[in-house]
Amino acid sequence: MANSDTNDGFVVFDRVQKSYDGENLVVKDLNLSIGRGEFLTMLGPSGSGKTTCLMMLAGFETATHGDILLGGQPINNIPPHKRGIGMVFQNYALFPHMTVGENLSFPLEVRKIAKSDREAKVKRALDMVQMGSFINRRPAQLSGGQQQRIALARALVFEPELVLMDEPLGALDKQLREHMQFEITRLAHDLGITTVYVTHDQTEALTMSDRVAVFDDGRIQQLDPPDVLYEEPKNSFVAQFIGENNTLEGVVKEMRGDVCTVELDGGEIIDAKPVNVAEAGQRTKVSIRPERVEYNKERLQEGAHTLKAEVLEFIYMGDIFRTRLRVAGNEEFVIKTRNAPDQVKLQRGQQIEIGWLPGDCRALDA
Amino acid sequence: MSDATQNGPMLAADGRPLKASLRRALRRQKMRALMLIAPLLIFILITFIAPIADMLFRSVENNIVSDTLPRTVEALDDWEYASGETPGEPVFDAMFVDLFIAAERKEHTRLGSRLNYQETGISSLFRQTGRDVEDMAEVYEDQFDALNEIWRDGAFWAELMGDPDWFAEAQGAEDAGPRFRINDEMEDRLPRTAEAYRVFARFTQNEDEDNPASERPWPLVHAMLYADLTDGAAIDAYTGFGAEELTAAKEAVPGFEAPTYREAFLEVDEDWASVEMWGTIKAYSGEFTSGYFLNAVDRELTPHGIETLPSDQSVYLKLFWRTIWMSLTITFMTILLGYPVAYLLANLPMRKSSLLMILVLLPFWTSLLVRTSAWKVLLQQQGVINDILVWAGILSDSGRLVMINNQLGTIIAMTHILLPFMILPLYSVMATIPPSFVRASKSLGATNWTTFWRVYFPQSVPGIGAGSILVFILAIGYYITPALVGGTDGIFISNRIAYHISSSLNWGLAAALGSILLAAVLVLYWAYDRIVGIDNVKLG
Numbered sequence: 022m023a024n025s026d027t028n029d030g031f032v033v034f035d036r037v038q039k040s041y042d043g044e045n046l047v048v049k050d051l052n053l054s055i056g057r058g059e060f061l062t063m064l065g066p067s068g069s070g071k072t073t074c075l076m077m078l079a080g081f082e083t084a085t086h087g088d089i090l091l092g093g094q095p096i097n098n099i100p101p102h103k104r105g106i107g108m109v110f111q112n113y114a115l116f117p118h119m120t121v122g123e124n125l126s127f128p129l130e131v132r133k134i135a136k137s138d139r140e141a142k143v144k145r146a147l148d149m150v151q152m153g154s155f156i157n158r159r160p161a162q163l164s165g166g167q168q169q170r171i172a173l174a175r176a177l178v179f180e181p182e183l184v185l186m187d188e189p190l191g192a193l194d195k196q197l198r199e200h201m202q203f204e205i206t207r208l209a210h211d212l213g214i215t216t217v218y219v220t221h222d223q224t225e226a227l228t229m230s231d232r233v234a235v236f237d238d239g240r241i242q243q244l245d246p247p248d249v250l251y252e253e254p255k256n257s258f259v260a261q262f263i264g265e266n267n268t269l270e271g272v273v274k275e276m277r278g279d280v281c282t283v284e285l286d287g288g289e290i291i292d293a294k295p296v297n298v299a300e301a302g303q304r305t306k307v308s309i310r311p312e313r314v315e316y317n318k319e320r321l322q323e324g325a326h327t328l329k330a331e332v333l334e335f336i337y338m339g340d341i342f343r344t345r346l347r348v349a350g351n352e353e354f355v356i357k358t359r360n361a362p363d364q365v366k367l368q369r370g371q372q373i374e375i376g377w378l379p380g381d382c383r384a385l386d387a
Numbered sequence: 388m389s390d391a392t393q394n395g396p397m398l399a400a401d402g403r404p405l406k407a408s409l410r411r412a413l414r415r416q417k418m419r420a421l422m423l424i425a426p427l428l429i430f431i432l433i434t435f436i437a438p439i440a441d442m443l444f445r446s447v448e449n450n451i452v453s454d455t456l457p458r459t460v461e462a463l464d465d466w467e468y469a470s471g472e473t474p475g476e477p478v479f480d481a482m483f484v485d486l487f488i489a490a491e492r493k494e495h496t497r498l499g500s501r502l503n504y505q506e507t508g509i510s511s512l513f514r515q516t517g518r519d520v521e522d523m524a525e526v527y528e529d530q531f532d533a534l535n536e537i538w539r540d541g542a543f544w545a546e547l548m549g550d551p552d553w554f555a556e557a558q559g560a561e562d563a564g565p566r567f568r569i570n571d572e573m574e575d576r577l578p579r580t581a582e583a584y585r586v587f588a589r590f591t592q593n594e595d596e597d598n599p600a601s602e603r604p605w606p607l608v609h610a611m612l613y614a615d616l617t618d619g620a621a622i623d624a625y626t627g628f629g630a631e632e633l634t635a636a637k638e639a640v641p642g643f644e645a646p647t648y649r650e651a652f653l654e655v656d657e658d659w660a661s662v663e664m665w666g667t668i669k670a671y672s673g674e675f676t677s678g679y680f681l682n683a684v685d686r687e688l689t690p691h692g693i694e695t696l697p698s699d700q701s702v703y704l705k706l707f708w709r710t711i712w713m714s715l716t717i718t719f720m721t722i723l724l725g726y727p728v729a730y731l732l733a734n735l736p737m738r739k740s741s742l743l744m745i746l747v748l749l750p751f752w753t754s755l756l757v758r759t760s761a762w763k764v765l766l767q768q769q770g771v772i773n774d775i776l777v778w779a780g781i782l783s784d785s786g787r788l789v790m791i792n793n794q795l796g797t798i799i800a801m802t803h804i805l806l807p808f809m810i811l812p813l814y815s816v817m818a819t820i821p822p823s824f825v826r827a828s829k830s831l832g833a834t835n836w837t838t839f840w841r842v843y844f845p846q847s848v849p850g851i852g853a854g855s856i857l858v859f860i861l862a863i864g865y866y867i868t869p870a871l872v873g874g875t876d877g878i879f880i881s882n883r884i885a886y887h888i889s890s891s892l893n894w895g896l897a898a899a900l901g902s903i904l905l906a907a908v909l910v911l912y913w914a915y916d917r918i919v920g921i922d923n924v925k926l927g
Binding site: 079080081100101102103104105106107108110111112114115116117118127128131132175176179185 | 821823824826827828829830831832833834835837838841842845846
């Protein structure tokens, strides 16, 4: 598993900017280095610039400013068909007038590979995605999941070192999507291919990637492995965007090294870990993950601040209980508890006290 | 489920077969759908299917000869063209009767024109003889007159030939009077006279709206009476009304001056002796004829079989061929010019493509005549293009290009006029080709050309197919533009069809030409379906 430690800068975005209309920047000063063999996901809401970055890498859009390097070579002026980058599209883009075999053979034919080699490679690529028996079908005769596999095989058949995927699983149903997530990561790691994956689905990003680049407003907000991204979001956008998150607004009262005291808007005082707050008096959004909130007093750490809460809604979800609370004036405060034998089932209207470890409570920008 | 285990047809909840229930349930929907399309269906039936059926029928229909000359056609059965001899007396006798009746009805000129398509001269022959048959018959009328004045009395004839009951009613009746009924006894004794009188009586009632009881009969009736009497009509035993006069007439007729009709006809015109002329009548005596179709492919049905017209008279095959190849050329030109425009339309940003679309549609808002005339202004020898070329020194003043009133003019003008019919289906197909196909192809390593030729172009073929069918079928039947800018060698078969419809009035030939054109289009359509597949045609 490659990560930032072994990053050899196989793909580099160097101060890349992109504007379509000459007035607004869609991508603002993008710096990104992707290592060989890495699975990097560009995650972000629509309009955040992630797809534009992918298209610039593929060569379908030109960077307004800055360089994109592939294997150390600037590729800004290389046309897309000479970049040798495999690509999987959102709607698969399988050529409807060709059979599956012809679709796979196409990139090999344009590379003038001998017929016998072509057949062997096509067969190997199809076997790789377990679609060997579909070689003579037309794309229209395949289901969405099957088309997805063929698109994947086609992007891999000419053995590119870099594969780009533009929301490839968006059109599949949940179960198939989860299965394909696994298949794609397995293939990428088995073949050692560098993969740049674009999605707006944060679960997909977390489960598949070595590193995730969270895009918003044309900038990378945070670039980290999934666990870091989830547990240590660097700003409130990332905290909100990745996973479920409870936010309490307030003002920093005091900074004490790696702990700060925050006075919430309702007057309650809590401890939090300062992440990007610098000084007392600053407004902050305090972020707590739902599963890190504790209401069983015995499990609470000594000295932790507790808050009063009223149960508004209790939802039984099988493996977990999801409870919506009113905490410090916030009615969307959610906690998740594991469905264990000794777990208490809360009742609507019940008054409880909740608390958490100060380290799980992060004071972020307002 | 219990339904799955039972045998026989599946039953609905009320025990009736499921299929019947389903049909009942769908019937209302079907009826409503039918009601909705009924106005269009009726409109199409009346304005499209019926005229086509009529055209197909007209192209083979030929009952004018057998309707106008029924007796002659029957008499000609015994005559063979191959004998090389003019037909005998019975044929001329029959022709006399037919022509007399036709002349009274003024149908002989129409028949003459019809037969004139096949054999020139027949028209004037019929017209001339039609004027003279009256005289031929009057010979007999005058002689009967001289014998007894009563033979010119309409009432006498009516009482003699008419059914007694009818005559009683008809006498003094207003206008046409009751419908004429023949006296059965007279029909037995004087068959030809009775027939001639009946034709006269009916004609008088229906056409002139006069009462036959007071009208003097046609001289034809006298001529027929003469024929019956000389043939030994059985009137000896007749004792009814006019028996006396008839007996007297029978005694007198052997002394009548009576040239044969053959002599009389030949006296009017020598051409009545022409074997060719009689052969033509016999060849076209059937209810249906292949003659129009043969004409339409430069053949002719003559008495001695099917003959190819000499090359200086054969125009239609050449015209068909020219129509087809010029239509193909025009179709090809529209593809060549329309494809890039359609591509731009489908791929430009919205605002620019809307503007371009308006430019494409602009010709539709201009009259076809104006556009065609504009090409005249542009292309003629003293026209804009030639002037510019001469001014620029590319051409000398004497070497001005001939670009109009020939095939080039037709091709240029029609390509321009039909271009939108190619662009629009092409555009609507191209608009559905997602740009990701092109991107996918490039990402797979294909150059721009390979991407176009192997990925984009195959997917635009349905548009080319739809546009080509549209343009070709429109072109093959085009009429106004070739007529205006085609000169003599740039006209299409449709111009010829129009000529036969409005000028020569040979509707049968026009129908045959039209039918062949229709068949040609259907054959091409079928061939297209076999080669490209009609499923591959998309209009959007």
